[in-house]
Amino acid sequence: MTESLEQELKTALLAVRQAALICRTVQSAITDEVLEKTDKSPVTIADFSSQAVICRALNKAFPEDPIIGEEDAAELRAPENQEFLEKIVAELTAASIQDPTPENVCTWIDFGGAKSYSDRFWTLDPIDGTKGFLRKEQYAVSLALIVDGKIVLGVLGCPNMPFPGENPTAGTLYYAVAGEGSYALPLVREQEPKRIRVTTTADFSESRFCESVESGHSSHSHSQQLAERLGISKEPRRLDSQAKYAVVAQGDADIYMRLPTRPGYREKIWDHAAGVLLVEEAGGEVTDIHGNPLQFDQGYELTNNQGVIVTNGHLHSLLIQSLDELEF
Ligand SMILES: Nc1ncnc2c1ncn2[C@@H]1O[C@H](COP(=O)(O)O)[C@@H](OP(=O)(O)O)[C@H]1O
Numbered sequence: 001m002t003e004s005l006e007q008e009l010k011t012a013l014l015a016v017r018q019a020a021l022i023c024r025t026v027q028s029a030i031t032d033e034v035l036e037k038t039d040k041s042p043v044t045i046a047d048f049s050s051q052a053v054i055c056r057a058l059n060k061a062f063p064e065d066p067i068i069g070e071e072d073a074a075e076l077r078a079p080e081n082q083e084f085l086e087k088i089v090a091e092l093t094a095a096s097i098q099d100p101t102p103e104n105v106c107t108w109i110d111f112g113g114a115k116s117y118s119d120r121f122w123t124l125d126p127i128d129g130t131k132g133f134l135r136k137e138q139y140a141v142s143l144a145l146i147v148d149g150k151i152v153l154g155v156l157g158c159p160n161m162p163f164p165g166e167n168p169t170a171g172t173l174y175y176a177v178a179g180e181g182s183y184a185l186p187l188v189r190e191q192e193p194k195r196i197r198v199t200t201t202a203d204f205s206e207s208r209f210c211e212s213v214e215s216g217h218s219s220h221s222h223s224q225q226l227a228e229r230l231g232i233s234k235e236p237r238r239l240d241s242q243a244k245y246a247v248v249a250q251g252d253a254d255i256y257m258r259l260p261t262r263p264g265y266r267e268k269i270w271d272h273a274a275g276v277l278l279v280e281e282a283g284g285e286v287t288d289i290h291g292n293p294l295q296f297d298q299g300y301e302l303t304n305n306q307g308v309i310v311t312n313g314h315l316h317s318l319l320i321q322s323l324d325e326l327e328f
Pocket residue numbers: 041070125127128129130131132211212213214216217218239240241242261265268271
């Protein structure tokens with residue numbers, strides 16, 4: 001292990017595990033506790049609880065490090081959302097988090113309020129795939145450390161991804177360190193991590209791809225066109241969140257396509273950073289739809305990139321070539 005990142009990895013694994021277990025408790029209990037954000041997307045008690053727990057832990061261990069997180073506490077501070085905030089306090093109390101007063105909870109969430117690039121920062125998606133979370137399907141708690149524009153550490157907590165040999169509800173905790181490979185372990189307990197690797201599939205006719213459940217996040221019509229051109233006949237696997245990166249990293253699919261639904265949308269760094277390192281360290285390749293590397297040194301968005309293409313490496317250049325012929 002890169003000696004200098006040992007403490008970072010330990011802190012990140014502990015925090016993501018704790019947050020993912022809180023999310024699981026909330027998911028099993030609620031269906032309707034949703035706030036609507038200004039962009040109309042949903043956010044739940046679990047999103048806020050997860051961000052609070054992880055930012056609190058990071059701030060304690062690395063007080064100098066900025067955190068670019070998806071959520072902020074502005075709406076929680078509004079008087080009409082006091083009851084909602086109290087529910088977050090109750091979840092954190094039940095999880096034995098120390099001193100979760102309403103004020104502290106808002107402060108912890110807002111530790112994740114950095115917006116711009118710096119030489120060393122964390123990026124956090126407290127629940128990636130909130131829509132999947134609400135459907136009781138896949139979602140992920142995603143945390144990555146970026147140093148000099150390079151992702152050096154990524155942790156992905158996936159409470160609904162089965163770990164081989166464990167009870168299907170055990171969930172999986174994935175992590176990768178730059179230069180050290182990608183690993184999986186059960187979410188519920190300490191165990192020797194298992195190295196994961198991408199497939200060696202080199203033929204599109206034998207390949208399987210995955211994509212978003214939400215056609216508003218990734219164009220299903222374009223991926224279908226592309227699959228026809230390339231002779232991909234297997235049905236796509238549709239699942240929410242960065243669990244798709246994990247699926248490619250552990251060899252359960254060969255490709256993950258995220259094809260733009262509208263030209264102006266820019267991907268958010270917290271939707272990708274941990275997943276990208278997980279796939280790269282498992283031997284795969286990640287670029288945008290033009291074949292350019294994703295640039296994590298632009299702030300909270302991938303300003304210079306459009307869409308995302310993830311493969312086992314063998315299929316990458318042909319896929320990018322075929323994409324060039326489609327209109328976006
Ligand atoms: N038009 C769009 N194109 C691509 N991604 C989008 C999008 N609108 C929202 N998203 C992102 O899609 C993420 C979910 O990805 P997926 O569809 O793969 O599950 C959301 O993360 P959150 O659920 O954290 O808000 C959100 O950031």
